[in-house]
Amino acid sequence: MKERAKETAKxxxxxLAVGILYYLFYRLTDIGFKCPLYELFGILCPGCGLTRMITSLLSFDLKGALYYNAAVLILIPLLLAVGISYYYEYIKNGVRSLKRWHKAALIFSAAIMLAYGILRNAFEIGLHPSHGEMLGFLIY
Ligand SMILES: [Zn+2]
Structure with missing residues (x-):
């Protein structure tokens, strides 16, 4: 159990270190991942705006976070619960398996992301493809 806890913590x-490095790089350079879907077709994928959403969240700007990617923001608590529960079971029992509620939560999250990906391009729900061109910034 102690080994599994160490492995999971590592x-x-x-x-977390990779995330912090990317965050610092992004904050210092304003260069982030470019979405291939947006670059090629000018449409927003369900994950577009994720970096800006997290950056807004870390600046306690909830309104900005909702604007950049409301779906991921709303799903964060559920996905964290799945991850914590999954790794708790792994550390405790050494079993790596998704429980029924984990699978249901992941399918639910995928459905929300898919719907968000479609709706955010059709309607102006937060960040919209037209905003990127209008504001002249790259979307990531
Ligand atoms: Zn994207």
């Missing part, structure tokens, strides 16, 4: 630490 992996979470690496993931």
């Amino acid at each position: 992996n979470a630490g690496v993931l």
Whole structure:
């Protein structure tokens, strides 16, 4: 159990460190990941605006976070609950398997993201393709 806890903490630490480095790089340079879907076709994928959403959230700008990617923002607590529950079971019992509610939550999240991806391009729900051209910034 202790080994699994160490392994999980190490992996979470690496993931967090990469996230912090990317965040600092983005804040210092204003260069972020460019969405290939947006670059090629001018449409927003369900994940577009994620970096700006997280940056807004870290600046306690909830309105900005909702504008950039409302779907991911709303799904964060659910996805965190799935991740924590999954790794808690792994650390405790050594079993890596998704429970029924994990699968249901992931399918629900995928459905929300798919719907958001379609609706955000059709209607002006927060960040919209026309805003990127109008404001002259790259969307990431
Ligand atoms: Zn995208």
